[in-house]
Amino acid sequence: MFFELIYIVILQYSYIVMGVTKTEFYTATQIDLALIFKAFGHPARIAIVDHLLKVNRCICNDLVNELQLAQPTISQHLKELKNAGIIQGNIEGASICYCLDEAVFGKVSHFFVQAIATLEEKKNTCC
Numbered sequence: 001m002f003f004e005l006i007y008i009v010i011l012q013y014s015y016i017v018m019g020v021t022k023t024e025f026y027t028a029t030q031i032d033l034a035l036i037f038k039a040f041g042h043p044a045r046i047a048i049v050d051h052l053l054k055v056n057r058c059i060c061n062d063l064v065n066e067l068q069l070a071q072p073t074i075s076q077h078l079k080e081l082k083n084a085g086i087i088q089g090n091i092e093g094a095s096i097c098y099c100l101d102e103a104v105f106g107k108v109s110h111f112f113v114q115a116i117a118t119l120e121e122k123k124n125t126c127c
Contacts, residue, residue: 033111036104039084044069044077049086057099
């Protein structure tokens with residue numbers, strides 16, 4: 001029993017060490033963009049952002065009615081979007097009102113504008 005416990009701990013420790021991302025190799029902008037893009041990696045989150053673009057601001061219950069997902073599911077997606085800085089939430093009474101953070105979309109836009117400009121310069125020079 002004692003040796004089995006040590007073996008399990010060693011396996012867990014090995015897993016943790018192997019799974020660490022080496023963020024020191026990346027710029028702050030690259031890390032920020034990666035977090036933003038990761039948050040956009042689920043269709044429900046894209047739908048939430050799309051809805052917020054249409055209505056400008058809303059509460060969680062509005063999203064439950066709009067997307068036909070359970071309230072806890074919507075809340076989890078809102079949490080991911082908020083952690084990535086894509087949305088902001090303001091407490092209004094017993095509810096939290098959500099809106100998009102324009103600064104995040106500026107970062108994303110800047111990244112793609114630069115990428116498109118670079119691709120235009122290098123047109124037909126790949127492979």
